[in-house]
Amino acid sequence: MGSPTHAGTTDGDDPGPTLAQRVLARLLAPVTKAGTTQWERASPYLLRHAAEHAAEAGGVFELFQDWEFLVHADPRSVLAFGSNPEARARQHTMPVYLASLHRHVDADPQARRQVLAVDAVRHELTEISSRLYHPPRSAPEAWQCRWSTAGNISPALLTSLTSHERAVRAVAVGKLDGRSVAVTVGDDHTARFWVLGPGAFNGALRGHPAPLTAVAIGGADDARIAVTADRQGTVACWNLRTGKPRAQLFAHTGAVTGLLLLDDAATPGEGAGLVVSTGADGTAVLWRPDTGWRRFLVGSVPRVLCPPVHGTTDDGSFLVVPGDGAVLVLDLPSGLVRLVLPVGATTVTGLACAQVDGRATVVAACEDGTGRVWDLTDGEETAQLNARPGDLLTLTVLDTGFESYAVTGGADGVLRLWDLRTGRLIHRMVGHHKEVTALTAYVDRSARTSVPLRAEDLTRSGTATNRAGAGQDLSGLDNHVVLSASADETLRSWSPATGRQLGSYTAHTGPVRDVEVTDIAGHPVAVSCGDDATARLWALDDPRARSRGAHHPQRIDALAVGRADGRVQIATGCADHRLRLITPSEDWAFRGYTTGESAVLHVGLGETRTGAVAVAATADGRLTARRTDTGATCWKARLGAPARALAAGGSRRTPVVVALTADGLVQVHGLTGGPARHGEFGAERGVSALCTARVRTRALLFTGSRSGSVKVWDLGTGRLRKELRGSRHGITRMAAGDTPHGTLVAFHDATGTISVRDVDSGRPYCVIGQVEGPLTGLAVGRSGAAAVVVAAGPDNTVHFWDALTGAVHTVLTLPDSVAALALSDGVLAVGYGRELAVFSAADDPRPWDAPAPGAVSVRTRPEPPAPVPPGTADADRPVRRGRRPSHLGMIVLAALLRDGTLAPAELKGLFCDCLSRKDLKAVLGELVQEGMIGRVDDREGVESGGRGRTVNGYALLPTGRVRARQLTPFEHRVGHHHRMGCPEARR
Numbered sequence: 001m002g003s004p005t006h007a008g009t010t011d012g013d014d015p016g017p018t019l020a021q022r023v024l025a026r027l028l029a030p031v032t033k034a035g036t037t038q039w040e041r042a043s044p045y046l047l048r049h050a051a052e053h054a055a056e057a058g059g060v061f062e063l064f065q066d067w068e069f070l071v072h073a074d075p076r077s078v079l080a081f082g083s084n085p086e087a088r089a090r091q092h093t094m095p096v097y098l099a100s101l102h103r104h105v106d107a108d109p110q111a112r113r114q115v116l117a118v119d120a121v122r123h124e125l126t127e128i129s130s131r132l133y134h135p136p137r138s139a140p141e142a143w144q145c146r147w148s149t150a151g152n153i154s155p156a157l158l159t160s161l162t163s164h165e166r167a168v169r170a171v172a173v174g175k176l177d178g179r180s181v182a183v184t185v186g187d188d189h190t191a192r193f194w195v196l197g198p199g200a201f202n203g204a205l206r207g208h209p210a211p212l213t214a215v216a217i218g219g220a221d222d223a224r225i226a227v228t229a230d231r232q233g234t235v236a237c238w239n240l241r242t243g244k245p246r247a248q249l250f251a252h253t254g255a256v257t258g259l260l261l262l263d264d265a266a267t268p269g270e271g272a273g274l275v276v277s278t279g280a281d282g283t284a285v286l287w288r289p290d291t292g293w294r295r296f297l298v299g300s301v302p303r304v305l306c307p308p309v310h311g312t313t314d315d316g317s318f319l320v321v322p323g324d325g326a327v328l329v330l331d332l333p334s335g336l337v338r339l340v341l342p343v344g345a346t347t348v349t350g351l352a353c354a355q356v357d358g359r360a361t362v363v364a365a366c367e368d369g370t371g372r373v374w375d376l377t378d379g380e381e382t383a384q385l386n387a388r389p390g391d392l393l394t395l396t397v398l399d400t401g402f403e404s405y406a407v408t409g410g411a412d413g414v415l416r417l418w419d420l421r422t423g424r425l426i427h428r429m430v431g432h433h434k435e436v437t438a439l440t441a442y443v444d445r446s447a448r449t450s451v452p453l454r455a456e457d458l459t460r461s462g463t464a465t466n467r468a469g470a471g472q473d474l475s476g477l478d479n480h481v482v483l484s485a486s487a488d489e490t491l492r493s494w495s496p497a498t499g500r501q502l503g504s505y506t507a508h509t510g511p512v513r514d515v516e517v518t519d520i521a522g523h524p525v526a527v528s529c530g531d532d533a534t535a536r537l538w539a540l541d542d543p544r545a546r547s548r549g550a551h552h553p554q555r556i557d558a559l560a561v562g563r564a565d566g567r568v569q570i571a572t573g574c575a576d577h578r579l580r581l582i583t584p585s586e587d588w589a590f591r592g593y594t595t596g597e598s599a600v601l602h603v604g605l606g607e608t609r610t611g612a613v614a615v616a617a618t619a620d621g622r623l624t625a626r627r628t629d630t631g632a633t634c635w636k637a638r639l640g641a642p643a644r645a646l647a648a649g650g651s652r653r654t655p656v657v658v659a660l661t662a663d664g665l666v667q668v669h670g671l672t673g674g675p676a677r678h679g680e681f682g683a684e685r686g687v688s689a690l691c692t693a694r695v696r697t698r699a700l701l702f703t704g705s706r707s708g709s710v711k712v713w714d715l716g717t718g719r720l721r722k723e724l725r726g727s728r729h730g731i732t733r734m735a736a737g738d739t740p741h742g743t744l745v746a747f748h749d750a751t752g753t754i755s756v757r758d759v760d761s762g763r764p765y766c767v768i769g770q771v772e773g774p775l776t777g778l779a780v781g782r783s784g785a786a787a788v789v790v791a792a793g794p795d796n797t798v799h800f801w802d803a804l805t806g807a808v809h810t811v812l813t814l815p816d817s818v819a820a821l822a823l824s825d826g827v828l829a830v831g832y833g834r835e836l837a838v839f840s841a842a843d844d845p846r847p848w849d850a851p852a853p854g855a856v857s858v859r860t861r862p863e864p865p866a867p868v869p870p871g872t873a874d875a876d877r878p879v880r881r882g883r884r885p886s887h888l889g890m891i892v893l894a895a896l897l898r899d900g901t902l903a904p905a906e907l908k909g910l911f912c913d914c915l916s917r918k919d920l921k922a923v924l925g926e927l928v929q930e931g932m933i934g935r936v937d938d939r940e941g942v943e944s945g946g947r948g949r950t951v952n953g954y955a956l957l958p959t960g961r962v963r964a965r966q967l968t969p970f971e972h973r974v975g976h977h978h979r980m981g982c983p984e985a986r987r
Contacts, residue, residue, distance in 0.1 A: 020056035027053060036136070036947055039072040040109070048074045050079040063911050067132055071113045075104040079159060096120050096128070099153050099507065099731060100815035101160040102534045103796065109120025111797075111813040114141065118815055118837060122150040133842070140842045142783065142810040143800070147588065148837040151487075151551035152506045152816075156542040158525065160507070161535040163192050163202055166211075166500070167510070168529035173518040174217035176224050176240055180518045182527045183226045183240075184535045185212035191228045193240060196527070196537060203243045208234060214307070218261035219273050225289070227275050229256030235277050237289035247289035252279030260319075262332075264273065274333065276308050276319060284321045286335060296541045297321065306395075311353035312375055313360045320362050320767025321347040327364050329376065339379040343372065350395025354404040354421050356382065363420060365392035371408070374451035383423035387416065396439040398496060400476035407482050407496060414590050415484055416524045417496050418868030419472070426472060427499040433553055434488035434511075441496075442524055444481045444541070474498075481540070483526055483967065485512035491528055493540065505538050509816050509833050551579070556831030559777075559820035560648070562605035563827075564612030569628050570829050571614040572820075579616040581628050584838070584848035589646040592951060593631050595624045606648030606655045606671045607962065609928065610935045613671050615657045618642035623669065624636070630643025635673040641665075649692025650699045650715050658701055658715075660690050666703060679718010684711075693736035695759055696741045704747050712759065724762050737780035737823065739787030744803055746780050746789045754778070756789060756803050766806035771799075777821030779828075783809060783841060786944065790828065792818035798830060812839065813909060885932065888923045896933060 013476070017025065031041045039047070039200060050073060054063040059082055063069055070093065097104070099119040101692045113132050120129040134140045166187035180196040183205070191205035191212060192780045210232040217240070219225040224240045233252030238245055260276040267407040273285045284297040297319075306320040310332075317332040327348060329339035343366055350365035360376040371385030371392050385392065393412035397420075398405045405426070406418040413432030416425055436774050477497035484492050491505035491512060510531030517526050517540070529535040558573035569581040578602055598620035605614050605628070612628040621642050625634040641661040646670060650656035655671035664686045668677040681703060689704040692715065699715040710726035713719065727749040736745040736759065743759040754768040768789065780803065787803035796817050800809035804893060816833030823829075827847045828839040840847035885893065895902060908920055927933045 005459075015420065020053065021059070024050075024053045024057045024059065037066065037069070038137070039066075039068045040137075042072065047072055048077055051077045053083050067093070067116070067128060068135065070097055070116065071132070071135075072109050075101065075112075078104075088227065095153075095155060095157070096123050096125065098157055098160055099123070102162045102509075102532065103813075103815055105162050107626060107813070113817050114813040117141075118145045118148060119153075121145045121148045121837070122153055122411075122835070124150075124175075142842055143812055143839045144842055144845075146838050146840055146845065146847070147584065149551065149835045152509075152834050154505050154507055154538070156503065156505055156539045157507050158537040158539050160539065161192070161194055161202065162533070163204070164188055164190065164533045164535070167531040168513065168533060168535055169213055170215050170514045171213075171516050171527050171529045171535060172215045172217045172226070173516045173527055174224065175518075177689075179819070180520050181217070181224075181240065182516070182518070182535070183215050183217055183228070184527075184529050185215045185228055186529070186533065187211040188533075189230070190224070191238070193226070193238075193243060194535070196518070196525070200395075205236075205238050205243060205245075207236060207245055207248075210234070213256050214259040214277075216259045216261035218263055223273075225261075227259055227261050227289075228296055229259055229277060231255040233279055233281070235259070235285075235287065237273070237275070247292070249285075249287050249289075249294065251277050251285045251287060251294070252281050252283055254280035256280075260308045260309055260310060262317075269937075273940075276310075276321075278308055278321060282324070295335050297330060306348055306350050309351045309353055309362075311360060311362070311376070318376070320351055320353065322351065327351065327362065327374075327477060329362065329379075339376070341372070341374045341379055341381075343370075346370070349393050350408070352395055352397040352406070352677040354397045354406070354420055355399060356404050361404075361420070363395065363397060364408075365395040365408055371395075371406070371418070371423075371757070373423065385418050385423050385425075387425075391416065394436050394439045396441050396482070398441055398477060398480050398482070400480070402476055405477065405496065407439060409439050409484055409486075411435045413486060415439075415482065415494060417499070426474070427494075429482075429494050429499050429501070431492050431494075431501050431504070432484065432488050432490065434486055434487040435964070436484050436486050436751045437512060438485040438514045439482065440515055440517055441480060441482050442540075443479050444524065445479060454902075481542075481929065483515055483517060485515040485528055485530075487511035488542065489530070491515060491526065491538065505544040507536055508532055508534070550835065552576075552834045555819050555834055556836060557819055558600055558603040558616075559822045559829055559831045559836075560603045560605040560614070561822040561824045561827055561829040562607065562612065562648070563568060563825045564605075564607040564628065568825075568827050569605055569612050569614070570822075570836070570838070571603040572630075572831065573603045573616055574834075575599040577618070579603060579614060579624070579626065581614055581626075581631065582836070583628070589632055593626055595859070596620060596622060598622070602643050602646035604646045604648040604657050606650070606657060607652060608655050608672050609652060610672075613648075613655075615648065615671070617659060621661070623657070625657070625671065625673070637669055637676065639667060644688075645690050647690060647692045647701075649694070649701065651694075651697075654698075654699075654716065655716060658690060658692060660687055660703075664706075665690065666690065666701075668701075668718075677718065679713065680720055681711075681713045681718060689731045689747065691734040691736045691745070693738070693743055693745070693759065700736075702734055702736055702745050702747075704734050706730040708749065710734075710745070710747055710757070722762065724757050724759075725764065727751075727753070729753075733775050733778045735778040735780045735789075737782075739780065739782050739803060740785055741787045741804065744780050744787060746778060746803070748775050748778055748791070754789060754791060754801075756780075756806075765804050766802075768801050768806045774818050777830075779821060779823035780910050781828075782826070784843075790821065790823055792821050792830070796832065798828075885927060886923065888919070889927055889932075892923060892927060893932065 001267055025918040027046055031038045043557055054060045096119045100115050103115050117129045117132040133144045141501045164186045168184050168186040171184045176733050182194045183191055185191045189208050193203045208230040210230040212228055214229045216227045226238045229235045235249045235251045237247045256277050256279050258278040262274040273289055278284045287294040311318055319330045319332050321328050327341040346366040346368040347363050349367050352363045354361050354363055362374050365371045369387040369389040369391045372381055373383040375382050384415040392408045394409040396407050404420045406420055413434050415429035417427055474497040480496055482494045482496050489508045493502040495502055512528050512530040515526055515528040524540040526540055549702045552574050553576050554574040556572050556574050560571045562569050567585045571579045577594050580592045583589045595616045595618050600616050600618055602617040613625050614628050615625045617623055619642050621639045623637045639659055639661050641663050643659045644662050645660040648657045656668050657671050658921050659667045666681045686706045687703045688706045691702050693700050701713040701715050703711050707727050708727040710724040712721045714721050729750040731747050731749055733748040744756055746754055746756045747760055748754050752771045756765040773794045775791055779790040788809050789801045790801050792798045796814045798812040802809050814832040818832050822832035826840055826844055830837045
């Protein structure tokens with residue numbers, strides 16, 4: 001940070017530094033050298049209060065441009081002054097800082113530096129990332145992030161509220177002295193009070209003996225209160241001005257499931273602040289905290305899933321609560337039952353009051369997929385909503401002043417818009433892929449919600465589908481916006497008039513449990529909370545698009561990385577049934593392919609003579625192999641049981657994929673297809689982990705068992721080569737890799753210990769015992785001249801250890817929990833949460849451009865040529881030198897010289913009964929091995945009547961375009977007449 005800004009100066013009249021600027025300069029002087037502030041030497045006071053002094057001195061913007069300050073400063077101070085409107089408008093540091101604020105709060109400077117560097121890459125700020133990885137006065141970080149997806153960051157994120165220690169279950173919003181406030185409650189027995197906006201601060205409301213379940217805010221401006229409830233049935237009232245408790249009631253014998261706070265206008269003459277609570281014990285209770293008055297209302301409710309609601313009619317106020325097989329309408333404040341509205345043998349999941357044709361109505365959504373609308377004057381059912389069980393789990397009502405509509409959210413992640421007059425489904429809004437957990441709505445005065453629905457929006461993901469009421473006029477909903485929260489860790493905003501998705505808000509790293517809408521300075525904002533122990537504040541009118549980048553809708557559980565044809569290939573899998581393939585050298589080309597109806601559990605990558613192949617193992621016990629360049633399906637196979645491990649190995653000539661099933665059996669499939677092979681390892685039982693590796697020219701398979709034994713198998717013969725000293729405890733995960741000290745294998749046992757062995761000699765190198773919890777990833781490789789073991793646990797760190805000594809080599813800290821990792825040829829791919837990051841050593845900034853330094857080079861495959869017309873110069877230039885092909889091989893070459901590419905069936909047609917398929921296959925294998933022809937895919941030739949598969953064929957490679965000797969007239973004649981059938985070919 002340079003010299004403090006001189007606020008209030010004019011040309012010709014410089015009054016000098018202000019008092020605040022002089023104080024800031026004096027505080028910085030002991031840690032400033034040559035104009036640079038050395039924040040690593042700053043005192044705890046300065047790290048806590050530098051932002052406050054800079055704000056007083058008018059230098060907050062300059063301070064927040066110093067990334068070393070952000071690395072070392074107290075995150076709470078950064079949060080309080082970083083949300084200053086001037087600071088946010090003039091700099092891009094806060095979006096990077098806020099992306100993982102919950103990680104910064106308790107992290108040390110080293111971990112904070114690495115998280116900030118990864119988040120800078122996610123925001124495409126590579127210069128900032130490089131600056132963080134190369135700190136002044138320190139050595140650069142050994143491993144650095146080169147690329148990352150950015151599907152889980154949103155520019156609309158204003159701030160993260162991170163004081164909770166466990167999951168946050170509910171949030172309520174309100175106003176205090178004209179400022180927006182929020183109260184959040186969670187499993188840490190604590191309610192948190194937040195003043196939203198610039199300089200946000202919070203206070204803790206403590207005193208509950210159990211995790212909290214519900215919260216409400218209400219009361220007059222001069223007596224604003226919050227009411228909280230917990231799992232033991234306690235309801236507490238708090239003064240929001242002082243943060244002190246006003247009253248407490250042990251209202252229920254079980255968890256409180258819903259709260260409603262009514263002001264004096266709802267129940268005149270009885271005092272302010274009427275609290276209504278419902279509990280899992282089947283009771284509803286009215287309570288006035290000021291007087292201590294309470295009243296028992298309802299009993300014998302078997303299960304309550306929704307809070308009560310309040311409404312008014314010409315006859316006065318009423319309360320609607322779920323009852324036993326019915327919805328009860330109660331008079332306020334007497335609590336007398338006014339109406340009993342039957343719902344049958346189901347559970348009410350949502351309640352709301354609405355106006356339909358000027359009449360007061362009650363809407364109820366039920367667990368069995370039915371919804372009902374009743375007229376409150378006589379209890380008559382006026383409409384019914386019909387859906388599948390689980391489709392109506394949440395409910396909110398939209399009132400245009402003339403008409404009312406209901407929006408429901410289901411377990412399938414779909415929102416549905418209903419006409420309350422007729423009960424007709426108008427349209428479905430598709431975007432979430434898990435349960436909708438909360439719904440709310442607000443009115444947006446901007447023009448973005450009134451865009452007309454286009455025809456293509458009816459079937460596109462994230463828009464309306466199955467629009468049964470397409471002819472209905474929904475113009476009254478133009479300015480209404482529905483906000484949905486989901487267990488898929490996202491928020492989405494929707495236009496109910498068109499069914500189109502307006503925005504997606506992604507930053508939560510756990511299911512979102514609740515969302516409410518308020519405003520700050522007239523701008524709509526949302527407050528959401530979730531299982532990641534955070535509440536987040538979102539600008540709903542932020543016009544910026546989400547950061548670009550590949551998107552994984554769920555956590556990355558499977559990951560493989562490899563190098564084929566000199567290029568890095570990455571395969572990923574998550575629970576959305578899709579295999580994703582990434583090629584860094586092709587500008588991070590990102591392609592996804594459906595694997596079936598089950599989640600992808602494991603992925604593997606291997607190289608064949610015709611290119612790289614990715615294999616996905618799904619939860620239904622299937623294997624699916626695809627070409628990484630085209631995505632074409634190579635083959636499919638059944639394992640008989642879900643896979644618990646998958647590895648690609650073998651040689652380039654005979655590549656294989658090895659699968660370990662859940663019942664402890666090992667299966668080997670050819671990577672290019674073919675049935676499973678069973679060597680001696682096929683008779684093994686109780687295998688719990690496996691991996692593959694190459695030692696010089698030999699392909700090996702390593703297996704670990706539940707008894708702790710480690711065996712080494714020859715993949716080519718299927719025979720046992722040796723048995724290494726294992727562990728006395730069961731092996732849970734294994735990895736092997738080439739290092740500067742030879743091929744090493746590492747295995748993790750049930751006690752959390754990692755052991756490293758030399759494959760050739762079986763010599764033990766080290767035992768690493770610092771691992772806590774189950775491993776989510778294990779790899780062996782090189783880091784410069786060192787052999788390293790890389791492991792990830794259930795937290796957000798990746799540890800590197802020296803494989804020879806067991807000493808800690810380096811530690812990487814990620815913004816989210818690491819669920820998968822893979823290491824190959826100096827490229828480390830890490831799946832953290834729903835994001836994928838690629839790391840390499842500090843001296844290897846673009847590891848995907850060429851093989852890593854010291855890595856074994858990979859033989860590249862010549863690209864298949866385009867068909868060459870006969871008689872051209874390329875067709876007659878002799879380049880082939882070596883062993884002459886056989887007579888039949890020359891006939892095949894002659895045919896390919898004429899037509900360029902031929903399918904196997906066409907080649908067989910040259911000879912009819914004169915040559916068996918086995919002999920023809922041997923000839924083709926000979927020519928492929930000699931590098932004269934290669935397998936290609938004819939993308940233009942599609943089988944008619946089939947499934948659209950491309951026709952595989954053979955084509956000449958560049959080295960095989962020229963005859964090694966003069967063709968005989970017979971060979972010329974066969975090559976010319978091969979398409980005319982057997983008689984001409986035999987002549």
